[in-house]
Amino acid sequence: MTKYLVCILTILMLSSCKKRELQVLVAGQDCKYWLKLSDESKSQTIYYFDRSGKWSVFIRPYRSNTMKKYNGGDVMLVEKWSVIDDSILNIGGIGYAVTRISNKMIIIKNKHFKDTLVYLPSPPSIEENNSD
DSSP states (O other), X not given: OHHHHHHHHHHHHHHHHHXXXXXXXXXXXXXXXXXXXXXXXXXXXXXXXXXXXXXXEEEEOTTOSEEEEOOOTTSOOOOBEEEETTTEEEETTEEEEEEEEOSSEEEEEOSSOEEEEEEESSOOEEOOOOOO
């Protein structure tokens, strides 16, 4: 009985370590910005992940030095992310399998999309929204 309990606790601890490791790779010690690679648009989509589970999307227009927070348009964005199991990222309520991850690149996919994210060590400055 004790052997089974020790085995179960060991497995739980190992899976917890993998989950934490994935969280650190995605969000760093505090937060990280990731550029979503795309061939379809000249503007750039940048994802922000922080350790508290906040996720934001920024758009950097073509030939711009700044980026602006994307509000989702007609679609309400769920600005949260989390790790499910050891290799699934829940980003904005959508599950993505992590097929490859390192400090500099993440490849995620689900049944509709396959995306490559590249780490941005120095993201562009954020353009302030001027609302009158």
